Amino acid sequence: MHHTVEVENLSFSYPDGQKALREVTLIVAPNEKAALVGPNGAGKSTLMLHLNGILRSPEGRVCVGGLEVTDENLGQIRAWVGLVFQNPDDQLFSTRVFDDVAFGPLHMGLPEDEVRERVGFALECVGMGDYAERVSHHLSLGEKKRIAIATVLSMDPQILVLDEPSAGLDPRARRDLIELLRGLDKTMLVSSHDILLVEELLPRTVVLDEGRVVADGPTQSILADEPLLKAHGLERP
């Protein structure tokens, strides 16, 4: 089954009137890996929150796997789209790692043995197979970020949406993360300021600035376009 992400002419304003997205059109094909870059406040996080229906807008359309993001379809869409937020502390709210990773499958109503299997599998994927009984709160930032990814992987989503996955990580943890992401066979949309990560992992780059898509193409050509980068607050390291 195809799981394309289709954003069509999406505009969004916050309740206080601030316009965060302006006619954004974006299509991510199955298994495609794309980066979302732009200055802070460009609307990257806002856009991501529309992909699983946390934010909804009357202006424009968002479809995942052919299903429009509406109340009736949320239950299914959230099984397909795994959204990982920037700060892992906002996502780990159980005492044990196991419970946090099990939340998704449990909420889906899966039977206990399947839940256990999925938790084991997700933790293995992120290289933390023996962390199940650890207390989430006491882990390092890098470990927490990987657990946060596991909490979403256990739901077996087709599409992974990650908000600043490498922010705050030391070089080793960052390297571990890049390898982890490289090994995952999923459609990916990653927002990041880490241009080197983008170059290494993501063949397509979408540039967002002030709520508008200002460029969308192969990463190599976008990153070679110095005037473009400069105009939108980006830099090549």
Add this chain to the structure above:
Amino acid sequence: MHYHVADHYIESTSPLHRLDARVKVAAAILLILSVSLTPLGALPAYPLLWAILLVGVALSRMSYWMVFKRSLVALPFATAAITLLFTVPGRELARLPLVGWTISDAGLVRFVSIMLKSWISVQVAVLMAMTTHFTDLLWALGALKVPGVLVSIISFMYRYIFVLADEALRLTRAREARSADPDGTGGGTVVWRARVTGGMIGNLFLRSYERSERVYQAMVARGYQGQMRQLEPPPLTPAQLALGALPVLAALAIVVYAVLSWS
């Protein structure tokens, strides 16, 4: 979502905004006291009290509609008083079909009186909040002899409500993002959901505890020794005092008139 936590203060330079915060706080409380002292059943007195409020709104150059909207927060509590309609003995005015309860005239008067008094009081509080920046309000509380430690605690709380409300919002979104239910049979049990939510609350508390330690260290680094120091307030001018005293005196006059006429 209703997490858009924003206090009711609206920036402006109206006479009411510029009025000393101590005067505003004291006047607000005294006005509410006056309204509360007005006897129940003194129905003509209430519009007069409301008129004082409207003068205040005019002085604030805010739209009355905004005050009105924010005053509706007290409405749900009306249900606590609504049974007065049926329980206060008096002349029967109407009878409810089906249940057969009777609404008495005394009950109606009592209920309406409470609702009007409450509504006017809330509007006074709303107007004060809309025209007084919270830091000024806290300073006024301190000047009005509220213990300094308590004022400091409230001040820290105010500083961090918005940050923590944001964290609460993100926790909720993270939970939502993982709340999939492809065939409509999911959701877990109520106790399990409570466990997750309790964990979110525990998470929030824990992060706050640790954050407060960092805050304390930052304060110590800036010379904090357990006392919050504040700048000396400017002295009160007679004009300011008069501006605050006038509505209170007017209200008290109305109260006296009401007490004499309706007790």
Add this chain to the structure above:
Amino acid sequence: MMHVGVLLAPRQLHIPDGFLSVPVAVAGWVLTVLVVALALRKTRDQLGERQVPLMGVLAAAVFAGQMLNFTIPGGTSGHLLGGALVAVILGPWAAVLVMTAVVAIQALLFQDGGLLVLGFNIINMGVLTAFTGYFVYGFLKATSGDNRRSLFVAGFVGGWLSVMVGAIATAVELAVSGTSPLGIALPAMAGVHALIGVGEGLLTVFALSFITTTRPDLVVGEAAPGKASARWVWIGLVVALALTLLAPLASPYADGLESVAERTGFLDAGLDAPYQILPDYTVPFLGETGLSTIVAGMIGTLVVFLVGWLVARVVRSRRAAASSSG
């Protein structure tokens, strides 16, 4: 009427201005000033100069925590008030200050709760909840062993009872103010909050469980050993006061002994009491109403408690004097 009363009862305890009479509101302020002053003194010794940022930020956490809820079948949701939770974590006096800040900001910033009635709002939601939660938790935990299960029971009952006490107090205040007859307000508030209290109990337990698992060093309630007997007394007092509220519902048929005495003629043989402070269990100026009975019962209970406490003090000091001189 009672069933409708339950349906109509306010689901929140923030009383707006105008719903309490002036004497009641002023009494609330007097109580609050006394309790807060005491709390300030007690916490100064306990936490030192770190208390301000800690309590301020935790107050913000309580405020934010009140926004976190979970859905309950039937379309409603469970949410937290927080007094019991904070009291178990920080101790009751610090909890009083934290909850005072929360309730005060809700009133000042958002007009959630009135200003004249802020005194009793603080008492109901900040003081009664904190003390009830703290003592019930401590007592249950001390008497049922130091295991996981006792933590759950203690936390749940502590949270639930804290909301109930707050709700009952609110109902009494509304009744004394003449805003709502006690016979309706009390069952209504108690009924609605018996359900809401379940949410509070569950969230208190699970939040505590999270905190004690992750950082048990932060929880004061855990570290209070051997105070079971004191708590017994407090629990007894709370229960006794609560029972007095049910007094008007008691059977109109004369007390057992009295009815026997009437029938056998002993009643007339009994001597008249030399004075009548609370004739027939009523308070003179409130006359023969259910409320009067309650107030009389409360006064009686408090007098008994005070006398008992004074006797205990005297006995203890006599004993101490005897042992030191012996």
